[in-house]
Amino acid sequence: MLDSLMTETTAPLMIVNPDEKGALKKLMLLEQSICEMTRSPLHFTDDTSHLSKISGKVILTDQTFFDIASHCIYTNGEVRLLSTLEFKLLYYLIQNADKHVPANELVDYLGTSEGVLYIYINKIRSKIEPDPQKPTVLLNERGKGYILNRTA
Structure with a gap:
């Protein structure tokens, strides 16, 4: 099965044993390092008109907008x-x-813990909020949950 997966996709594959101690931590560190390596050389001018043809752009x-196809935030x-x-x-939000x-x-939905959820909420806020300490886009209302305020 692995051989067929490798020939059917050009995406990198990583096989992880979920029972291995620290598997989630290793995946998170790998994911973070890949993002760090690829983030630095990518800079664009304020002209984002070339992106209007991409489907899945959420303002x-x-x-700031979320480009679903590219898995990135433009801000x-x-x-x-x-x-x-x-x-x-x-x-999901x-x-x-x-x-x-x-x-x-x-x-x-994420198959994780509340602690990891809060870490990722903060990571997203650092990418989409003008001031992550005073969020206006990704809000949390105690007792109700998280909501995106796209009119911010």
Whole structure:
């Protein structure tokens, strides 16, 4: 089966034993290092008109949008790549736009813990918020959950 997967896709594959101690931590570190390696050389001018043809562009603010096809955030003429968990989390919130998504639902969807969820919420906020300490786009209402405020 692995041989057929390798010939059917050009995407890099990594096989992980979920029972291995520290497997999630290793995946998160690998994911983070790949994002760090690929992020630095990618810079764009404020002219994003060439992106209007890409389907799956979700405007978050007047200066920030989420490009689903490229798995990245464009903000102020700069590109910020999303890790797999960041992408899944943001994509799920967009699919559930205009409604609060409880933290336990996000934890179940991502197959992770609440602690990891909060880490990734903060990572996304650092990429989409003008001031991550005072969020205006990715909001949390105690007792209701997280919601994207795309009118920020």
